[in-house]
Amino acid sequence: MRQFVIIGHDAPVDGEFSLNGLPGEGRLDLLSRCVTAALLLSHDIREDVTVHLILGDEVTIRFEGSSLRGLHPDERSTAALIRTALEQREEAIGHIPVETSPGVFLQRFGIEETIEQLAGEGTVCQLREDGKPITTVDPPANPIFVLSDHQDFRTFETELLAEHCEYQLSLGPTVLHADHAITVANHWMDTDGYSDM
Amino acid sequence: MRQFVIIGHDAPVDGEFSLNGLPGEGRLDLLSRCVTAALLLSHDIREDVTVHLILGDEVTIRFEGSSLRGLHPDERSTAALIRTALEQREEAIGHIPVETSPGVFLQRFGIEETIEQLAGEGTVCQLREDGKPITTVDPPANPIFVLSDHQDFRTFETELLAEHCEYQLSLGPTVLHADHAITVANHWMDTDGYSDM
Numbered sequence: 174m175r176q177f178v179i180i181g182h183d184a185p186v187d188g189e190f191s192l193n194g195l196p197g198e199g200r201l202d203l204l205s206r207c208v209t210a211a212l213l214l215s216h217d218i219r220e221d222v223t224v225h226l227i228l229g230d231e232v233t234i235r236f237e238g239s240s241l242r243g244l245h246p247d248e249r250s251t252a253a254l255i256r257t258a259l260e261q262r263e264e265a266i267g268h269i270p271v272e273t274s275p276g277v278f279l280q281r282f283g284i285e286e287t288i289e290q291l292a293g294e295g296t297v298c299q300l301r302e303d304g305k306p307i308t309t310v311d312p313p314a315n316p317i318f319v320l321s322d323h324q325d326f327r328t329f330e331t332e333l334l335a336e337h338c339e340y341q342l343s344l345g346p347t348v349l350h351a352d353h354a355i356t357v358a359n360h361w362m363d364t365d366g367y368s369d370m
Numbered sequence: 371m372r373q374f375v376i377i378g379h380d381a382p383v384d385g386e387f388s389l390n391g392l393p394g395e396g397r398l399d400l401l402s403r404c405v406t407a408a409l410l411l412s413h414d415i416r417e418d419v420t421v422h423l424i425l426g427d428e429v430t431i432r433f434e435g436s437s438l439r440g441l442h443p444d445e446r447s448t449a450a451l452i453r454t455a456l457e458q459r460e461e462a463i464g465h466i467p468v469e470t471s472p473g474v475f476l477q478r479f480g481i482e483e484t485i486e487q488l489a490g491e492g493t494v495c496q497l498r499e500d501g502k503p504i505t506t507v508d509p510p511a512n513p514i515f516v517l518s519d520h521q522d523f524r525t526f527e528t529e530l531l532a533e534h535c536e537y538q539l540s541l542g543p544t545v546l547h548a549d550h551a552i553t554v555a556n557h558w559m560d561t562d563g564y565s566d567m
Contacts, residue, residue: 193389202443215548246400247399248399249446306564308561346564356553364541367542
């Protein structure tokens with residue numbers, strides 16, 4: 174099982190946005206690409222991947238590869254799936270999730286609850302430029318990769334992650350967009366032992 | 371110098387398309403993501419990368435990282451840059467390129483002329499699922515990666531590439547979208563020797 178936690182600091186927390194200006198909506202273009210980079214293969218879906226998209230530290234949308242329907246590779250339709258989820262946020266009472274479309278679940282909590290809930294499920298790996306090179310580490314069996322959007326992690330996020338994080342990993346010497354970093358992390362997992370095959 | 375050649379088989383060859391339905395326009399969503407995956411770093415541009423986007427085997431749009439301006443990470447604005455180029459296609463006479471915006475050049479030819487023009491400039495590497503694993507090969511100094519869109523290479527493309535191609539490379543055991551493949555290829559080049567650093 175692979176999981177990705179993506180922190181969208183300025184993303185909308187309700188469905189009141191247009192699909193024609195996604196970069197201006199807290200970089201929903203980037204966040205949408207993060208979701209598809211984590212979950213989609215060419216003509217297939219990664220059933221062993223779950224994505225937790227944290228919006229404005231208020232709402233977490235979970236995409237479960239094993240049951241997900243209606244996710245397409247383009248930004249606009251992915252943002253529409255996010256909007257559909259946010260339009261139903263009032264139906265999520267307390268911390269109980271609501272399934273807003275097949276395989277998409279919304280919960281009304283942010284980074285702290287998400288990380289604390291996930292910490293027992295695998296190895297929390299914070300992706301950051303000053304981390305340990307992935308080329309020197311063996312991939313964990315059940316990684317939980319945590320990434321920030323186009324902004325740095327906030328201080329309270331870094332402190333929270335310091336409690337739960339087993340690895341601080343760097344993907345390489347160049348600083349990538351979050352969606353490209355997810356593609357590289359998936360590839361790192363995919364190719365573990367590949368040259369020996 | 372790194373170059374990427376991306377073949378968009380069904381892409382529009384004129385600027386008569388809407389930015390609201392890019393997947394229906396010969397997968398311009400995917401082709402736009404290919405351009406940004408090749409050229410953009412977080413808050414930076416890859417100045418040593420050139421992208422050749424072949425549309426419908428009629429038009430080739432070249433994006434030169436060293437002089438490019440106005441490329442943003444989202445699909446919509448990248449597709450708008452492509453549309454701006456296509457709107458000026460009548461100004462490209464014969465095989466002479468026209469610079470349609472800073473660092474973006476349009477030429478009225480397709481795959482054959484593009485590959486023949488490039489073959490002397492580096493090592494042509496066809497990316498395909500049944501190729502040799504990249505983990506067993508050292509990155510060439512001046513790679514020219516050739517990728518197809520969401521469709522397989524056509525027979526004439528495979529024959530043409532067989533003449534010029536030094537490597538047929540596979541990125542891993544999973545079949546990726548073309549834009550994700552570009553991210554992985556860039557990462558392969560970026561991290562050459564990274565663990566020794």
